[in-house]
Amino acid sequence: MTMANLIYPWVLISVHVKLDRPVIAPGHGCTPGGVVMKIHEKILTHYLSCTSPVDKEGYLYKKRERNTTYLCRWFVLKGNLLFYQERPGDRILLGVIVLEGCLVQACETDGQFCFSLVFTGPVLRTYRLAADDHLSQESWIGALFCASHFYLSMIVRDLERRYEEARRDKGLCDSIQTSAVTSTPNKIMASWNTGQPYFLHGTSIVPRDGRSYSTSSVPPPSMPNRPISYSLHAPPIQFKTTNKRSPKLWPKTNAHVTPLNGPAPSFGKWPVVGFDPLEEFSKMHEYYGNEIKQLRADWLRKKRE
Amino acid sequence: MRFNEKELVFLSRQPSERAAELGMRGPKKGDVVKRRLVKLIVNFLFYFRTDEDEPIGALLLEQCRVEREDDHVFSIAFLDEAERKYLFECGSQEQCVEWIDAIVKASYEFMRKNLIYYRTEIHRLTGKDPLEQYGISDETRFQVNSGLPPPPT
Numbered sequence: 106m107t108m109a110n111l112i113y114p115w116v117l118i119s120v121h122v123k124l125d126r127p128v129i130a131p132g133h134g135c136t137p138g139g140v141v142m143k144i145h146e147k148i149l150t151h152y153l154s155c156t157s158p159v160d161k162e163g164y165l166y167k168k169r170e171r172n173t174t175y176l177c178r179w180f181v182l183k184g185n186l187l188f189y190q191e192r193p194g195d196r197i198l199l200g201v202i203v204l205e206g207c208l209v210q211a212c213e214t215d216g217q218f219c220f221s222l223v224f225t226g227p228v229l230r231t232y233r234l235a236a237d238d239h240l241s242q243e244s245w246i247g248a249l250f251c252a253s254h255f256y257l258s259m260i261v262r263d264l265e266r267r268y269e270e271a272r273r274d275k276g277l278c279d280s281i282q283t284s285a286v287t288s289t290p291n292k293i294m295a296s297w298n299t300g301q302p303y304f305l306h307g308t309s310i311v312p313r314d315g316r317s318y319s320t321s322s323v324p325p326p327s328m329p330n331r332p333i334s335y336s337l338h339a340p341p342i343q344f345k346t347t348n349k350r351s352p353k354l355w356p357k358t359n360a361h362v363t364p365l366n367g368p369a370p371s372f373g374k375w376p377v378v379g380f381d382p383l384e385e386f387s388k389m390h391e392y393y394g395n396e397i398k399q400l401r402a403d404w405l406r407k408k409r410e
Numbered sequence: 411m412r413f414n415e416k417e418l419v420f421l422s423r424q425p426s427e428r429a430a431e432l433g434m435r436g437p438k439k440g441d442v443v444k445r446r447l448v449k450l451i452v453n454f455l456f457y458f459r460t461d462e463d464e465p466i467g468a469l470l471l472e473q474c475r476v477e478r479e480d481d482h483v484f485s486i487a488f489l490d491e492a493e494r495k496y497l498f499e500c501g502s503q504e505q506c507v508e509w510i511d512a513i514v515k516a517s518y519e520f521m522r523k524n525l526i527y528y529r530t531e532i533h534r535l536t537g538k539d540p541l542e543q544y545g546i547s548d549e550t551r552f553q554v555n556s557g558l559p560p561p562p563t
Contacts, residue, residue: 143467157473261524271531
């Protein structure tokens with residue numbers, strides 16, 4: 106392990122530092138004057154030590170809550186839980202951070218290779234962490250970003266849908282679909298619009314080499330404090346319509362009416378308008394509007410006859 | 411052990427996958443059944459006194475076994491301690507079955523296995539890795555050999 110005491114002169118290198126506040130009782134929170142909720146520590150430590158996969162582990166520096174010092178800790182990421190202890194293999198677990206409802210951001214205010222877990226909500230805290238080098242910082246941000254249960258459930262739901270689609274495409278499904286459902290796989294967007302507005306998951310995510318992105322914006326990792334709302338929603342579903350109106354049915358005498366499903370008329374047929382786009386639009390709108398009104402009037406008259 | 415309690419309490423107030431007033435009994439000898447508001451959110455089971463806003467506790471739903479004990483009673487056992495179970499009394503058989511199903515599916519490890527399954531199948535059917543477009547195909551947590559049960563000892 107590299108002790109980066111040259112880069113972080115404020116870091117307490119010693120791993121034998123005492124806890125900054127006494128533990129009230131095992132498995133209980135320590136909110137002064139607040140709630141004491143039992144988290145069943147044994148269940149958590151069991152999850153940590155069992156054979157389910159460890160998603161990432163390593164040394165990181167963790168800033169103390171009411172202090173400016175960073176302490177060196179061994180972190181273990183498993184599922185949506187970030188455990189920390191003094192050293193790997195320690196029996197004593199110092200703490201755990203439940204990773205739901207937080208943003209993961211690179212944050213350079215305290216120095217290089219820092220990043221934060223920003224919990225969004227009233228009175229909620231920000232955990233400040235720091236890595237040894239850029240690679241480690243990048244790797245941790247990436248791992249923490251996709252760690253939440255919520256994120257996983259969205260991906261699973263999306264994959265489930267695409268699995269069904271893939272099966273249908275291969276003719277493996279029995280159900281008859283009345284409309285062809287197509288998807289545009291490269292348009293999975295990052296935008297938040299579900300019924301849980303308190304959640305913001307985001308990161309100044311680092312595009313790794315060779316990775317193709319289809320999100321609309323991928324800022325570089327050095328941009329500090331840029332929470333980006335991030336989630337997934339299903340790509341737009343396009344339905345094939347069975348009653349497409351043929352352009353031939355449009356009355357030929359009204360060349361200025363643009364058929365909805367056909368190509369725009371060639372330039373010479375557009376009404377001549379001024380240069381200003383806004384003026385142009387409203388004039389065009391009025392022009393076409395009058396055209397439509399005339400058409401309707403004609404149609405109604407013919408109907409009455 | 412410290413944990414982000416305020417954040418967890420905040421989480422416990424969010425819309426849940428499932429919430430109901432159930433009879434709940436702890437795993438120790440001498441524990442009695444008490445009415446609790448039980449809320450399933452992500453992979454945590456929060457439980458509240460019925461007239462309070464703040465949860466008394468949170469059970470992490472990983473590495474646990476959920477069992478039907480009776481028509482309308484289910485149990486959750488942790489730590490491979492089959493005898494130490496939390497018991498939950500439901501209002502009906504249907505409710506009991508629904509809770510068991512919901513709790514099993516809430517586990518992170520369960521969802522991870524599903525993801526790996528779908529990822530593998532989609533790749534097999536289409537030749538494409540569906541995680542590539544999210545930019546997460548290299549993340550260790552989504553790898554195909556991840557989440558597999560350990561070999562029998």
